[in-house]
Amino acid sequence: MLVKKRDIIDFTYCFIWGFYVLINELNYTLLVDQSSFSIWVQVSRYTAIIVLLLLTLFNNTIPLRYGILVSIVVPLTIYATRTIYSLPIIVLVLFIVCAQQANFKHVVFTSLVAQLIVLALCLLGVFTGTVRDLVYTAEEGRIRHSLGYNYATYISKVFLFCLCYYFFLRKKVSLFEVIIFEGLNYLIFIYTNTRTVFYLASIFILAIYLVKRFNISDIKQPLKSLLVFVYPICAVFSFWIQRMYSSDPAKWSFLNLNNRLLMGKNALLEYGINLRGTNIIWVGMTAYTRNNLLTYNYVDNSYLYVLITYGVIFFSILMLFEIIIMQYAIHEKNFTLITILAMLAGYFIIESQIIDLAYNPFILLAGYSFSNTIRRRKKVGSTKL
Template sequence: MRIIIYLLLFMKFILDDIYSIKTILAGIILLIIFKVALNTGLVNILDTFLFIYSARNLEFKKIIKVTLILNIILMSCIVGSSMVGIIKNDIWYREDYSIRYGLGYKYTTFIANYFFHMVLMYIYINGKKALSSIGVIVIYIINYIIYYFTDTKAIFYLITLILVIELILKIKKTDMKVNKGWSIITQLSFPVCMIVSIFLTITYNGSNVIYNMLNNALTGRLALGKSAYEQFSISLLGKNIKWITGRVGIEMGFIDTYNYVDCAYLNILINYGVIVLLILCIGFMFIGKGVKEKNTCIVIIFLAIHSITDPQLIELMYNPFLLLLGEFLRYRIKINKKRKRIKIIY
């Protein structure tokens, strides 16, 4: 199926009626991504780029609507099946012996991260208006239930903060059009979060009181990130990394060597290399520059913040907003009826 999809998407690329500098740029990026896929052994990144390019001239809100509906159906089936015993509901324990449930997913944080992105999808679809009071209440109740069973604190607080912002926008009846301040914050969100998270990780010093407090607040993420940085270093086009997660560690009997990096920026930097991280960062900055609705600003800003503590930024199965990067490669057609001419605007 993957080969068939590659052929279809490649045919679309070759048979495209519109050729421009952006087409050449897309071809160069494709070659870079292909090399990264070879270096890392991770074909998913090639799939992701091909879908980004192919979706560049589609109506993005329709894609998000379909994705959200499918996510709601699948999550309902998975959680429901785990409750009645069709799917195993794994139980995990923290060091303080508090219980965490998988709710049908392989790990406790998976459902929380899916729900986080679903909330962003719903906000994006809402577009020109803030969330309704009922919408805020329903989302918060689901958010709390997921938090109660999975004990995923970061996602719970992020979603709660998003809902507070939406309530403020609604109560104040704020104009949802983007002003200069919102535009600047949106454009800078990704580079600022990327630089800050990577800097703090690389310069982490366990004997420093402030760093130690930050590391504890981030449940050991700084220490793990520093260890991975020293062990694997970084490259331009990525390398094959054997990440050891908690589940793999338990099954293979070496849980103490857990080395997975949760920070998306550092994870991408170590795994996929400098160039891929820069492409993503520049791409989201470009998207932020053209945003016209505050709800879209909220989506981009919270994607950037979420990526400090979680690795789903580059995973299309979680984050369909990756397809927004196709906006950079979009062309528009302007029809002049009087002269009967079609002009391509890049």
């Protein structure tokens, strides 16, 4: 009976997770009319909240200490996010809280399937002429194709995260797979001309291959300490670069990738930073592409975006989550996961998906890590990732 109940909870969690990811990912594409489809995004959020609350009530095996911790973190998070973007954060926290009830590999597999479904629909639509392929001429005359997504950079992001999902699920990676993935990476680069993600994906593919090929079994202590705090370190580094650029834009202009530092400087000057966030109507490339009368103001740096939008309290909670996740990965000696998390820490300096559940399921490991740590201390045992 316990096994059956656990399987039902696992299936339900993965089903609602897949539904949420699929709907929110479709919202980034030209497969749907965003103005009318936004109602489905809201439906996915409220449905997730209801189902996750019911799952928590249905499952009576949650450790007491975990329950106490959750009763502190959830109200604090809700208090910390008083902005118009509070609803997605409530959904995020509930998914994290309930994550320990599901098999995380099933969750990652669900993310991979949902992303590949949307990707396949976009490419099929573009090549059959039923979905628009937006073509841009960027700096230096570069031609960029959106391939069914709202902007040219989206498909490269999808590819990078799909690599993360795939490598996490695979025990071994062959040289043939490396060649295939690098070929796909280059093909996407040819169409989208997204240089930074292309280079990052190439390094990532090689790093994962080496990690799996040589069966690394341990990490020396200085590197362990560095990895545990890699997210706060990347956050501080990105803030430092932002400050240097703001003080002398001409000197640091070579780091201003597609005006990322300029947009960060403008956002800091206009909105500042406070404890509980700021109500901001962010205009990203999706909105700007659909209506170029709007003023583009989006901040691509995840750390700066979260700090400005949600404030110091939530940003601190997020960094704590990332530290706990990395500690858990190191404790489990899951070097594939460690490599993925370290790569994403650097990636989030130039992109804003750190709390976007449509892309980043690894943040759910915060709840999984809390629960397994408590079970280990109670000598109940924990599940290997």
